[in-house]
Amino acid sequence: MARASDGESVLHKHLRVLGAFEAAVPFLSLSEIAERAGLALSTAHRVVAELEREGLLERLPDRTYRLGVRLWELACRTPGALGLRELARPHLEAVQARVRQHAQLAVLSDTEVLFLDRLSARDAVINATLIGGRMPLHATSSGLVLLAHSGQSVVDSVLAGPMRRFTPHTIQTEQQLQAALRRVRADGWAVCDGHIHEESRGIAVPVYGAHRDVIAAIGVVVPNDDAPTLGHIELLIRAARDISAAMRAASLPTGHPAATAGGRYRPLVTSSIRSMEYFEATSTTSAS
Template identity: 40%
Template structure:
């Protein structure tokens, strides 16, 4: 059949032994249809100036977005230099799972709703990659797309997060005690756990006259400034303490401790007394007192604190309340 013979002849011509051959025939289906393309020669192939892999075809999906293709090594350097000059991150984008997590990490309290282009920019991903992965995340339920075209975190992630043993399980046990603590003082009762070099707030109960705070449930904060953070850092492994104390430290107020020697003395004081005091380290109108929550083995697994208006109560009086609540939560934890 002429079409088949022509296709085979042209395909054989485009071999490493004959790099200057015309590559201009593409087979469709069973080779019964042949698309004839312009004859192109590449004189720079043998000289190493251009790789054969540089010749790629980028398909367009149903939404008109170009699909991602890998760049050859020879051209990738030029692309990275160009990207660097534009102020964009360079280098490989990483595995698919890593790129999907980059998209999810683009959301934060200040960016709860994002367009596709904003997602791609904040995740440092090509628009085509962001488009493809965001579609898959939407199908799974990790991300939701509103009628306005903006993307938001989906409820499926909340469902999975509720299974975390250090979060909701601990919260369910501690919640009645936190409510009592907040009700008796009219202030903020907080529960937190350590995650790496930071803390994560698991719960916060605010009383009717509670002092405003910078924390939120699910939010992260420095270990060196808050009452719960000082407790968690004081009982963290030595290597964690050393890494945190190596800095840098964020200064929230003029009272925020940022000198390692001062922090070491404060942590030793927390361990010896059994509670922490954060005196106007986060805001100038708040005082925080924290205490450790221990599991059945005596290991510190969380911390509870009261955040009150500065000057409304003495730290020692607050310490008794907080330690009593922390001990009650510790006893209520499942063995």
């Protein structure tokens, strides 16, 4: 891998520039990119120009930059997070149609929860999450579910860092966090009343992969009121089971009795039955 004169790889500099953008900070000037990436302005200028030429960054008329559509195109080719999002979408839609508030899908990313998808009603309660955005593990129901099923090293990392306080109800101490994780493991779900915003309640359950490992969390954000939570929990558990089944079916070999149609496209897309049959025929033809 090519390295710059300062010993840092060229690739790492490019990744630092791309990483300067966040869901909550989608537009940056060149000087802001340099500052957030920790690069000299001249270096940032060169890297930004290269990324712009490749379509990974786009320059706007006001001379700010945003992530380019080429990144989205590349990301859509992975059966990882976006494949999970695609397979989970019908079940997420069913949940949101029932609760008529917010429904969301999240995965663990380092010591944060990364939200892959979110569906919201126009008149829903406040929800601070963004698609592609991150939140602290200790402060969200999805984060607690994912943390409860993570290794001890992840828990230790969360405990070693500052635990941001959003409201008086946000978990703040090791004792509170450990108690919450024990409760999640015992119950099989997490409920956070007013942890991010006092008007909002987060509820989440785990989504299991083919090897019974937790690969995601599906949750809702609803009003933090006296309404019972059991109905929402049961709804989420059913949706999580359906997502797990869809993931397993998408991973089965073509021709297996339980495999869904779609051939090699199954881990990437959920569509109509006829569309999936078309994809399977296309993949079979191209492979022959």
